[in-house]
Amino acid sequence: MAITADVTGKNAKNAAPRRRPRTRVLSFGDKVFLTVLIGVPLLALLAFVWLPALASVAISFTQWDGIGLSSIHWVGLQNYKNIFTNYPPFWPAVEHNIIWMAFTALVPTPAGIFLAYQLDRKIRFSRFYQMAIFVPVVLSTAVVGFIWEIIYDPDNGLLNSALGTNNPAGKHYIDWLGNPHLNLWAVLVASAWRHTGYVMILYLAGLKSVDPSLREAAAIDGANGRQTFLRVIVPAMKPINVTIIVITVMESLRAFDMVYVLSGNNGSKQGLELLSLLITNNTVGESPRPGYGSALATVLLVVSLAAIVTFLVQNFRKERRA
Amino acid sequence: MSRGSRTTPISGDGSGLVTDRRTLLRASLGGAGLLLAAPALAACGGKSSAASSGGGGGGNLTFGSDGSDPTPRKAYGALTAAYTAASGMQVRTNVLDHNTFSQQITAYLQGTPEDVVTWFAGYRMQFFAAKNLLHPIDDVWDTIGAGFSDAAKKLSKGLDGKTYFVPLYNYPWGVFYRKSLFQAKGYQPTADWDSFVALCAQMKKDGLSPLAAGFGGGDSWTNLGTFDYLNLRINGYDFHMQLMGGKVSWSDPRLNAVMDHWRQLAPYLEPGASGRKWQDAAQSVFDKKSGMTVTGLFMGQAITDDSLREDIDFFAFPAIDPTNGQDAVEAPTDGFVLSAKAKHVDAGKKMLEWIGTSAAETVYANVDPSNVGASTKADTSKYNALQQKSAQMIASAKYITQFGDRDSDPGFISAVVEPGFAQWLASPDDGASTLKKIESQRSQYFTS
Numbered sequence: 001m002a003i004t005a006d007v008t009g010k011n012a013k014n015a016a017p018r019r020r021p022r023t024r025v026l027s028f029g030d031k032v033f034l035t036v037l038i039g040v041p042l043l044a045l046l047a048f049v050w051l052p053a054l055a056s057v058a059i060s061f062t063q064w065d066g067i068g069l070s071s072i073h074w075v076g077l078q079n080y081k082n083i084f085t086n087y088p089p090f091w092p093a094v095e096h097n098i099i100w101m102a103f104t105a106l107v108p109t110p111a112g113i114f115l116a117y118q119l120d121r122k123i124r125f126s127r128f129y130q131m132a133i134f135v136p137v138v139l140s141t142a143v144v145g146f147i148w149e150i151i152y153d154p155d156n157g158l159l160n161s162a163l164g165t166n167n168p169a170g171k172h173y174i175d176w177l178g179n180p181h182l183n184l185w186a187v188l189v190a191s192a193w194r195h196t197g198y199v200m201i202l203y204l205a206g207l208k209s210v211d212p213s214l215r216e217a218a219a220i221d222g223a224n225g226r227q228t229f230l231r232v233i234v235p236a237m238k239p240i241n242v243t244i245i246v247i248t249v250m251e252s253l254r255a256f257d258m259v260y261v262l263s264g265n266n267g268s269k270q271g272l273e274l275l276s277l278l279i280t281n282n283t284v285g286e287s288p289r290p291g292y293g294s295a296l297a298t299v300l301l302v303v304s305l306a307a308i309v310t311f312l313v314q315n316f317r318k319e320r321r322a
Numbered sequence: 323m324s325r326g327s328r329t330t331p332i333s334g335d336g337s338g339l340v341t342d343r344r345t346l347l348r349a350s351l352g353g354a355g356l357l358l359a360a361p362a363l364a365a366c367g368g369k370s371s372a373a374s375s376g377g378g379g380g381g382n383l384t385f386g387s388d389g390s391d392p393t394p395r396k397a398y399g400a401l402t403a404a405y406t407a408a409s410g411m412q413v414r415t416n417v418l419d420h421n422t423f424s425q426q427i428t429a430y431l432q433g434t435p436e437d438v439v440t441w442f443a444g445y446r447m448q449f450f451a452a453k454n455l456l457h458p459i460d461d462v463w464d465t466i467g468a469g470f471s472d473a474a475k476k477l478s479k480g481l482d483g484k485t486y487f488v489p490l491y492n493y494p495w496g497v498f499y500r501k502s503l504f505q506a507k508g509y510q511p512t513a514d515w516d517s518f519v520a521l522c523a524q525m526k527k528d529g530l531s532p533l534a535a536g537f538g539g540g541d542s543w544t545n546l547g548t549f550d551y552l553n554l555r556i557n558g559y560d561f562h563m564q565l566m567g568g569k570v571s572w573s574d575p576r577l578n579a580v581m582d583h584w585r586q587l588a589p590y591l592e593p594g595a596s597g598r599k600w601q602d603a604a605q606s607v608f609d610k611k612s613g614m615t616v617t618g619l620f621m622g623q624a625i626t627d628d629s630l631r632e633d634i635d636f637f638a639f640p641a642i643d644p645t646n647g648q649d650a651v652e653a654p655t656d657g658f659v660l661s662a663k664a665k666h667v668d669a670g671k672k673m674l675e676w677i678g679t680s681a682a683e684t685v686y687a688n689v690d691p692s693n694v695g696a697s698t699k700a701d702t703s704k705y706n707a708l709q710q711k712s713a714q715m716i717a718s719a720k721y722i723t724q725f726g727d728r729d730s731d732p733g734f735i736s737a738v739v740e741p742g743f744a745q746w747l748a749s750p751d752d753g754a755s756t757l758k759k760i761e762s763q764r765s766q767y768f769t770s
């Protein structure tokens with residue numbers, strides 16, 4: 001298509017004169033500086049992320065009560081076997097994580113993109129709208145949880161009072177957070193409330209950085225608003241799109257705080273089981289089971305890595321081909 | 323987790339802790355770095371203690387309190403102030419959020435705990451004693467022993483026969499109601515099952531919700547009150563304790579009767595219970611929207627208007643099998659332990675000796691009247707009617723149980739039994755599949 005042809009500006013780049021090769025000579029001071037600059041974060045990354053992650057994988061093959069090291073003993077795959085075959089909340093948790101991801105990808109993410117697109121068109125009070133929609137993102141997810149807990153309270157909550165459904169003895173009593181068929185969706189609405197603003201601000205920043213001449217060119221070529229957006233703007237914003245997809249997947253897999261707040265500290269309310277909550281339930285508490293919890297964490301780690309790695313590999317492959 | 327004082331985790335000094343842990347967890351979940359969790363949490367507890375005790379080593383005794391709710395907080399404050407006045411010893415208190423405290427206790431006791439720490443009697447104390455995280459205090463009991471009943475002594479002992487615990491107070495569970503409501507409608511407290519169910523039916527007919535209930539948020543432990551009593555009344559104390567100790571199967575046919583009886587109560591439970599906190603369930607009784615509720619004396623902590631207190635009364639959970647009658651009372655006991663890592667062991671023991679006197683209990687009870695002093699010499703003259711009745715009920719009981727999550731492995735109860743019952747209550751059937759599910763996971767917790 002003619003409209004998409006020169007979006008990435010690759011041709012322009014190729015036409016430009018080649019840059020002079022950089023000097024390869026680094027002074028001793030530079031080398032030390034670079035070593036420190038790269039080495040320290042690398043060590044921190046290894047020590048605080050990958051070492052614990054690997055240790056966690058190791059612990060997942062043991063049984064341990066978390067007190068002293070002498071009580072650890074090896075149980076092989078027992079923890080995994082129990083998780084997959086004899087742990088009632090596990091499969092619901094997997095299902096809820098998938099629903100969470102699908103919902104986040106299908107509702108708040110497009111909504112955020114839509115809002116960003118509208119706000120980018122320099123409508124009146126644009127700054128005010130931006131701020132208003134962005135406010136929930138400033139709050140921590142736990143705080144968002146507390147806010148919605150007040151809204152969803154069945155007896156005294158805003159929602160039930162407004163709907164007139166707050167009488168326990170009445171016919172239409174809605175237990176937003178207690179009803180296992182309802183509570184996940186209630187929480188997803190709360191989560192979407194925050195996620196929409198997040199996606200909006202990311203996308204808005206992306207839109208602002210798109211070269212206006214692209215739009216002009218598209219307009220001259222006779223593209224309408226929708227065509228311009230879908231065929232010119234979206235492809236031009238590829239880095240932002242990748243970021244948003246990665247964020248959506250990540251947020252869905254690590255969804256935790258809000259549900260932890262809304263379903264209470266022992267967090268295994270029917271309808272609201274999530275992998276992250278199951279991990280916490282088993283590792284934090286009066287009689288923790290770090291082995292079992294670590295096995296759950298390993299499952300989540302594998303799923304997360306699989307999702308992200310698949311996506312990134314495909315993405316890079318496409319880029320190389322292009 | 324059956325404690326007198328319950329609230330959302332974001333209260334008092336604990337809010338900082340909650341956030342800390344949340345961030346930590348998020349970090350550790352991101353990299354699945356769970357090995358870090360235990361030491362990091364310990365560090366977390368240590369940090370906050372240093373912060374609120376103002377840092378500095380010093381020779382002062384430190385006191386770790388889980389009384390983060392307003393009433394217990396004030397009461398423990400009065401207790402330490404009175405001890406300072408009596409002994410001249412300064413006590414540095416570190417108040418930790420109530421629920422957070424018990425969730426982090428394992429890491430806390432392994433980290434840098436305070437010297438004297440609030441904790442619970444029974445299985446939950448014995449567990450940490452067996453792990454050498456508590457300091458034996460037999461010499462303290464040589465001094466204070468005379469003031470306690472044998473039952474209290476037994477509760478304070480670890481599995482190795484040494485004592486580790488000084489009880490402060492306990493509180494009974496029962497069926498609570500408002501006297502004025504019962505009077506106005508002509509209801510009578512009941513002592514047997516059939517008339518209890520009949521009373522529920524009558525209340526429902528009168529447009530009340532008969533049994534207020536709230537096990538939303540983190541409050542699904544409240545269901546254990548009903549379960550424990552049903553099991554104690556139907557199958558008796560011995561079976562109940564074996565069940566709690568993981569020694570008999572949860573698919574034992576004797577439990578079918580328990581589920582059957584519980585199912586009879588299900589239609590009388592206040593709707594929406596799974597989304598409500600226990601405090602709101604208590605409020606529904608105070609507001610006369612509900613007729614009764616199965617709960618503990620700590621319900622009084624939810625009272626905001628003091629004139630209401632005199633209108634609250636309770637009766638023992640009705641008898642079902644006459645061989646057991648009403649011989650058992652659930653009366654969770656709270657008190658103090660000395661941490662194994664205490665820096666001031668002698669000073670700590672002195673404080674515990676003082677806490678074990680009836681004078682100390684009076685100081686506490688003056689501020690928090692929703693408990694009963696554990697000492698037999700406790701001054702009962704200032705007790706209100708509810709306390710009098712509670713003390714009498716506990717004293718006359720043949721068996722005293724602590725509560726589901728205190729008599730059993732708390733991890734098993736909170737991760738398996740509580741969600742199981744909460745789920746079952748959403749659509750009560752004969753309970754067979756729920757019990758089977760619980761039983762299938764029992765062996766994962768009770769290994770030794």
